[in-house]
Amino acid sequence: MSEPPADPFEPTPLHSLIFHHPLKLFLYHAYHFLTSLRSDPPRADIPVRVVCISDTHNNIPEDVPHGDILVHAGDMTNGGSIAEIQAQVDWLSSLPHKEIIVISGNHDTYLDPRTRPSLPEEERTGSVDWKRVHYLQHRRLSLTFTAPQPESERARLTAPRQRRVTVYGAPQIPACGPMSVHAFQYERGKDAWSETVPEDTDILITHTPAKYHRDLALPYGMGCEHLAAEVKRVKPALHIFGHVHWGAGQEVVWWDRCHEAFVDGMQITSWFGGLFNPRLWWGIVQVTYRGLRELIWDRVWGGHSPHTRLVNAAQMYGNTGRLGNRIQVVDI
Incomplete structure (x- = not known):
């Protein structure tokens, strides 16, 4: 396992990640690539802008x-x-x-x-x-x-909807x-x-x-x-x-099994980025397989897992x- 950076609030250089943590680097980007392909979460009937x-x-x-x-x-x-x-x-x-x-x-x-x-x-x-x-x-x-109420609703004195x-x-x-x-x-x-x-x-x-x-x-x-x-x-x-x-x-x-596999893989701190650690290889397989399943469920069937932005x-x-x-x- 490589030494942590001198300043942990500074990004680790890419060449260091490639040399010391190649599989974890791949796991991280595979997870984020697959989740980026999923559709946006549905909005509430009364949206609130934050x-x-x-x-x-x-x-x-x-x-x-x-x-x-x-x-x-x-x-x-x-x-x-x-x-x-x-x-x-x-x-x-x-x-x-x-x-x-x-x-x-x-x-x-x-x-x-x-x-x-x-x-x-x-x-x-x-x-x-x-x-x-x-x-x-x-x-x-x-x-x-x-x-906001349309003019027609205000004219009928309809009670405003609240959230x-x-x-x-x-x-x-x-x-x-x-x-x-x-x-x-x-x-x-x-x-x-x-x-x-x-x-x-x-x-x-x-x-x-x-x-x-x-x-x-x-x-x-x-x-x-x-x-x-x-x-x-x-x-x-x-x-x-x-x-x-x-x-x-x-x-x-x-909040699905793809995310669970991602977190499990990120927690591994074996020598040389876990290059010879079967758990980390299995984590990459799990993230890829589960991520593709969730992507198909979303894009083909319109399914949505619980989520947080x-x-x-x-x-x-x-x-x-x-x-x-x-x-x-x-x-x-």
Whole structure:
């Protein structure tokens, strides 16, 4: 097994993956190629547009798209002082979206009482005025949206159709820095997630990714395996996160046996990428076979497995210190 990169938040070079993890590299791309061929998940009768951002680190993105809900998935700031957080809240609350939701990230130091003492006294004295922003810290929020009514329905005084959307937000992440400075951390490998997310959650907001999805999955993944299990248990329509800047983008996870085979294969850490490990070869066979079966079931028979759209909404372009990633917009 090769040594992990000096900075786990930087992508492993392709030549290193080819040399050290060739089968895992093939497994990863085979899975994503097959799932990319599947049709888009069906939309609800009353769609809700969610605009997703994260990891702005004191910056203000330009041209934020319109939507019903704006979500910021943490790391609003760099230093985490009250003044830095308030500046981001002031900007967010000025946007025209009907609902604005925020969770904390590990850089938002003031918001975690355990890391607050690391700030100079003048940077942690006072409180944040959240204005019209919903701040979720292990908290559930229920929102109601009304479908637009045609003129003919309004003339008949027909009751408007409504849709309720349940949102849950939690900030904790696997440790990536000093516990006294980085907010809401837990020791990597510890289970901080099981049975914590309400089962009726439609939109889950976390700062960390789930393992092997939009988290620099190759070769080892920077996300949390226990969060991945919790997302699979709850199966929200949408999971929004950030933290791993190079993972920005979105994908749909279908909770089927193809995905199970993918995760089983990604967990293998044998010498030389498992080149001589029959389990990893079998994983490639299983992903290919099951992926093709699911693709035929989808495209020919119109079948759909339970699914979740995963969105890494990081705005910071890698670790360059500047914004550059596209703002993600999802209709659920």
